[in-house]
Amino acid sequence: MQRMGMVIGIEPQMIAEYKRLHAAVWPEVLALISRANIRNYTIFLREPENLLFGTWEYHGTDFEADMAKIAADPKNQEWWSFTIPCQKPLDSRKEGEWWAMMEEVFHHD
Template sequence: MTRIAFQLTVRPEMIDEYIARHSPVWPEMLAEIAASGRRNYSVFLGDGGTLFGYYETDDDDAAREYLAASEVAARWEASMAPFFVGMEGRVDQAAVPVPEVFNLADQLAALED
């Protein structure tokens, strides 16, 4: 299992609409995310539009490929593109993962070895 985190910036003037678009996300998009192999997926929105996302997957490359080929994901990403600062193309394909520097479970497990 791989943990993936990413950071994006939502245009400050579009924060309320961004939140509304996620309350709820299209059911068919939720199904595609799950079918891609992403799970335990959360998005957090901080001050100034700083967005942090997190999910777990067994194969992130396969999940990206699945979503890249999905017509539903293409429609969702096209509808969401105007919300982000400094992003070109589909956010689900262009967001750069943030490196993990600490995980409690991993460190506790290492103590048991």
């Protein structure tokens, strides 16, 4: 199991919409996340900086392949058509990233 984290900005005028969407995530999207070996997935919002922080546990063996399956799924692409306009990627993210991946520097069970 690998713990992972990521961060992205959120457009201030889209915060209410983003919360509304995530209050009722589509069952197909939730099932897809589970099939991609992701568990304990949480997204936090930090205002007034308007940052979203996502964290999860990855229980698979090929993260890139699992993420490619998520990206290729038509229902997920439809979901993203609603969520992506809410998000504001960080200028400092690596090439190819939408959400900027983070390094774990501490964990305590």
